[in-house]
Amino acid sequence: MSPADALAMLDRQIAENGQTVTLQHDGVSYPLRAFVRGYSPREIGNGIQQGDSKVVLSPTELAAAGFPADEAPERLDTLVISGRVRNVEYATPVELGDAVVRYDLLVRG
Template structure:
């Protein structure tokens, strides 16, 4: 699978089944990005001192993030059920050195 194929497959699934989220760098609306993402609850295996049952797993595509850039630890993710800051650093998945998926855990 090429990086373009992986991104295309994720983008198609997000378009069909994802929900709209807003990414913000800190507490500002300047330069925010509105993209589709999968937002899911965490499982019992995910729970740690920093990750509680109210945390959410968020998966998004790099598509639409050119101006925003990759989300970092100061990113706030606003979704249909509320909003939360990223716990730790996002997991950046690459194929052949190209970002194809971003996984992160957010508070509440």
């Protein structure tokens, strides 16, 4: 699968099944769609706590929201999810080849 194919597949899934969140980065708010899910009990540990959530962001959604192209989500950014402000603890880019095809975030709060 090419990076473009993987990104297109993610974008379709987020459009169909994602939810609207607001990423706050460097004092600027970026509304976009993302996957948000809780961690299962067996995933708790190794830095993951009960109540944490995994958020998947698409580079396409970030660009469409006006997020700076030369930056990435990072620790201490915040996400507003269903009206609740949550802190980004980890922001991990996932690459396929040399292209970032998604960002996996661990959010808390």
